Amino acid sequence: MSTKPPSDTPDSDTPKGDRIAKVLARAGVASRREAERMIEAGRVRVNGAQILSPALNVSESDRITVDGNHVGEPEPPRMWLYHKPTGLVTTNRDEKGRGTIYDDLPEDMPRVVSVGRLDINSEGLLLLTNDGGIKRKLELPATGWLRRYRVRVNGRPSEDALEPLRKGITVDGENFQPMTVTLDRQQGANAWLTIGLREGKNREIRRAMEAVNLSVNRLIRISYGPFQLGELKPGEVEEIRRKTVREQLGIELEDPTGTAVKKPTQVNRGPRRKPGGFGGAGQPGLPRAEEMEQPKRFGAGKPGATGPRDARSAAKSGPRSGPKSGPKSGPHAGFKSGPKPAGSAPRSAGPRPAGGPRKPTGPRKPR
Secondary structure (H helix, E strand, O other): OOOOOHHHOOOOOOOOOEEHHHHHHHOOOOOHHHHHHHHHOOOEEEOOEEOOOOOOEEOOOOOEEEOOEEOOOOOOOOEEEEEEOOOOEOOOOOOOOOOEHHHHOOOOOOOOEEEOOOOOOOEEEEEEEOOHHHHHHHHOHHHOOOEEEEEEEEOOOOHHHHHHHHHOEEEOOEEEOOOEEEEEEEEOOEEEEEEEEOOOOOOHHHHHHHHOOOEEEEEEEEEEOOEEOOOOOOOOEEEEOHHHHHHHHOOOEEOOOOOEEOOOOOOOOOOOOOOOOOOOOOOOOOOOHHHOOOOOOOOOOOOOOOOOOOHHHHHHHOOOOOOOOOOOOOOOOOOOOOOOOOOOOOOOOOOOOOOOOOOOOOOOOOO
16 A cells, blocks of 8 residues: 655645656656656655655655665766667567667666667667656657668669658658658669658658558668767667767756756867967868968078078079079079179189189178
């Protein structure tokens, strides 16, 4: 015989704490709806008293147990990518004794719930979370995240045959919203399609294909909103960074203290820099051409400097660059022209006498 817990009879009109189903969902026990069914089945106790109605608020001071196991404080919201293989059902328990995805998860995984489902014959990306509030929000039709699938069908579909799916189709009195359908390739008796939808009703793709006389023999979910299956192998699990969760969900998350954590208005695109530096004008995160580091060269920074040179190479290749008014070729190419000092004799242009030392001309004037 059940008894009422103390917190079921509040002293004021506004009960303190949160509804018991919400607390169980945030703790990762189950979704809110499944938690309500667990309560009605008598599997939940608060402060040692069995409860049969989810119309109960609990606070941090209340002790909650499910099937005799204590429910601790909820952890910060976390999410995982899981590559579901075929042959497993997306449920906690199966009345037919079939294997579940929770039997396949690593032993060190915390208690998690799935965001949406994939049937036993489907494979691919399945999102997992320890927060039932995230699960509920992501499954709402208002979220409108695009789910993309790679689908293999038996037959030779034409564009005309696929057109009803793009416009929206009614199957057994149930309306399916328009899908994005791309015919990728024909492979023997089968064809590969890429299909995107935003509803995710029960067996929606399989039922829609049957309505246009196509039979699905393989179905792989490759993305769910911004999250991609990528190179994840069947049975593998990969945690999503918490920062990415906050940025990509497009919803407000709650930490264990109940404080709302708002996501940034845009995805982080790298560290911000001051104007005029990296990430200024032009492509974000890349330096402008004038900011790129140039190799240091001899004479760099001087007007007319053209490259590395030393005294010997300068003597061989000609004088330093500068304003030139003389001829561009010949023995005096590149030298400055102008009046010579008075009394200076012209230099002989003839050949030097064979043998004998060269006459000294005196010290050269510094330039």
